[in-house]
Amino acid sequence: MKNIFKYLKGYRSIFLMAVLSIVIATVMQLATPILIKYAIDSIIGDEPAGNLQFLMDAFGKNLMSVVWMVIGIGLIRGVFLFLKGYLSNYAAEHIAENIKNNLYRQIQYMSYESHTKKETGDMIQRCTSDVETIRKFLGVQIVDLGRIIFMILLSVVIMMRLNLKLTIYAIALIPVLFAFSYIFFTKVQKRFKKSDEAESVLTTVLQENLSGVRVVRAFGREKYEIDKFEKVNTEYCKVTYRLIEVLAVFWSSSDLLTLIQSGIVLVVGSTMVISGEISIGTMVAFITYESMLLWPVKQSGRMLSELGKTTVSITRVEEILNEAVEEDQPHEVEAQVLGHIQFENVSFSYPDGKVALQNISFDLPMGQTLGILGSTGSGKSTLVHLLQRLYEYEGSIKIDGIELKTIKKQWIRQKIGLILQEPYLYAKTLKENIGIIRNDFKDQDIYMAAQTASIHENILTFREGYETVIGEKGVSLSGGQKQRIAISRTIIDPDKRILIFDDSLSAVDTETDMRIRRALNERNKEITTMIISHRISTLSEADIIIVLDDGKIIQKGTHRQLVEDEGLYRRIWDLQKMVS
Numbered sequence: 001m002k003n004i005f006k007y008l009k010g011y012r013s014i015f016l017m018a019v020l021s022i023v024i025a026t027v028m029q030l031a032t033p034i035l036i037k038y039a040i041d042s043i044i045g046d047e048p049a050g051n052l053q054f055l056m057d058a059f060g061k062n063l064m065s066v067v068w069m070v071i072g073i074g075l076i077r078g079v080f081l082f083l084k085g086y087l088s089n090y091a092a093e094h095i096a097e098n099i100k101n102n103l104y105r106q107i108q109y110m111s112y113e114s115h116t117k118k119e120t121g122d123m124i125q126r127c128t129s130d131v132e133t134i135r136k137f138l139g140v141q142i143v144d145l146g147r148i149i150f151m152i153l154l155s156v157v158i159m160m161r162l163n164l165k166l167t168i169y170a171i172a173l174i175p176v177l178f179a180f181s182y183i184f185f186t187k188v189q190k191r192f193k194k195s196d197e198a199e200s201v202l203t204t205v206l207q208e209n210l211s212g213v214r215v216v217r218a219f220g221r222e223k224y225e226i227d228k229f230e231k232v233n234t235e236y237c238k239v240t241y242r243l244i245e246v247l248a249v250f251w252s253s254s255d256l257l258t259l260i261q262s263g264i265v266l267v268v269g270s271t272m273v274i275s276g277e278i279s280i281g282t283m284v285a286f287i288t289y290e291s292m293l294l295w296p297v298k299q300s301g302r303m304l305s306e307l308g309k310t311t312v313s314i315t316r317v318e319e320i321l322n323e324a325v326e327e328d329q330p331h332e333v334e335a336q337v338l339g340h341i342q343f344e345n346v347s348f349s350y351p352d353g354k355v356a357l358q359n360i361s362f363d364l365p366m367g368q369t370l371g372i373l374g375s376t377g378s379g380k381s382t383l384v385h386l387l388q389r390l391y392e393y394e395g396s397i398k399i400d401g402i403e404l405k406t407i408k409k410q411w412i413r414q415k416i417g418l419i420l421q422e423p424y425l426y427a428k429t430l431k432e433n434i435g436i437i438r439n440d441f442k443d444q445d446i447y448m449a450a451q452t453a454s455i456h457e458n459i460l461t462f463r464e465g466y467e468t469v470i471g472e473k474g475v476s477l478s479g480g481q482k483q484r485i486a487i488s489r490t491i492i493d494p495d496k497r498i499l500i501f502d503d504s505l506s507a508v509d510t511e512t513d514m515r516i517r518r519a520l521n522e523r524n525k526e527i528t529t530m531i532i533s534h535r536i537s538t539l540s541e542a543d544i545i546i547v548l549d550d551g552k553i554i555q556k557g558t559h560r561q562l563v564e565d566e567g568l569y570r571r572i573w574d575l576q577k578m579v580s
């Protein structure tokens, strides 16, 4: 509950006005049975008007005056109900907007390690349906809480003033109903959590299937995917059904209890009317108040269950909001980056204990190229991740003599252009994709970058040229074309002092690969480059080449030196020569 109130910050006065509106609307609702009692007992009958004598003095025994008053009260109630709905929903919408913005901001700055542990579907679920649950609770339920408390208190006070004995009978089962609601609340919370979790698994399966549609088709995995989806869907259905079962038991049992409670008032009230203890008007007013009282008591159960659901959603949202973010430390600086990279005895293990790099040392002067060769899982990508400060390392990495740990993360990443083997492209035009990092690139900049990446001529062959919209993740482009668009969008940025090709030339043919590397070299000789590749021809012109095996450097040198050594490099070279 404390957490929920935290979210009201900034909108408390609006919520207060909404609560005030609902209180006025409730007072209007509670006034109606008194008027009806007055009409039955004092206008139709001859009982004294009591507190309502002023109405008798003003309008006499006029039934129509009561009708107009009831209509007037109804109208005022309607206006305040509208105000309540408008105000609370206005505040709830804005609160939900703020939560979503905060979540999105948090996701942007969350550490890379946290990202790798999360499932996309679950994250989407937390940012959408969980926020929606919170919004609904704030927009509808929270103000109703004020209404429920006020309605119960006021109707009991009025009933007590009408007749104390009948009031005791009228509230006899209320504690049972409350207790029942409380037990239900504790039971339902776990089931809501299970249902929420099952829904997020379902979203993840769907999201993975849609993202991996190519793989599914290529491996003929449709049947497997359908079975997988059906399994999680059945599980979701099962846990939701269990939730519905509890809900159904609650609603029908609480209906039974309220029916018994109304029956008690009816039987005891009628006996009291017959014995002349109360008037018919009092009896009618009691029945009306009883129904007004039972509704909020029953609602309190629903309120509690919604509160349970909202608490789960808030916990899920807060789990993301409380994740560690990458923050600049006071000792970190925006150092000048020219591109001289030095690794000295760098070692790194992943949080799960997997040793990925051991004692890596090399010196790469500004403007030179480092080639990295190594088998799958030998630590090539990890090395690049360390340079981008995605993880903390042991040993020393220096950029232009400054320890990498003392350079701001955002800053160093701006200076490093990383091109991945399977780049993510946006469902936008080719031009927008190439110029995605800034809005102020001129057409000429975009064409030049595309020319360097050897994709310009290709783009011109498309019917819409640079305006061609590519499908989600660039489905309509070939692997090599996607890689070259990714190269263009990285090299267009004049701020990049270091370029890293993480196997990102793998899908282009050897000739184009060479053309791209030559064009890059001509474009800017001062850029330091790191090329990860399994193809020796891609690495052969590098100034230094390192060969990684199981996280260690096993060979280092130029192409010329390495082909003369008996070693892994030479063996791969011989193999690739034979194949080509």
Ligand SMILES: Nc1ncnc2c1ncn2[C@@H]1O[C@H](COP(=O)(O)OP(=O)(O)OP(=O)(O)O)[C@@H](O)[C@H]1O
Residues within 6 Å of the ligand: 116, 350, 351, 352, 354, 355, 356, 374, 375, 376, 377, 378, 379, 380, 381, 382, 383
């Ligand atoms: N997030 C992670 N958590 C734990 N272990 C990881 C993680 N990422 C990679 N690894 C492990 O670290 C080792 C090095 O991985 P890395 O991705 O650097 O290899 P690689 O040489 O780039 O391989 P490839 O050529 O297949 O891309 C591998 O054994 C891999 O399983």
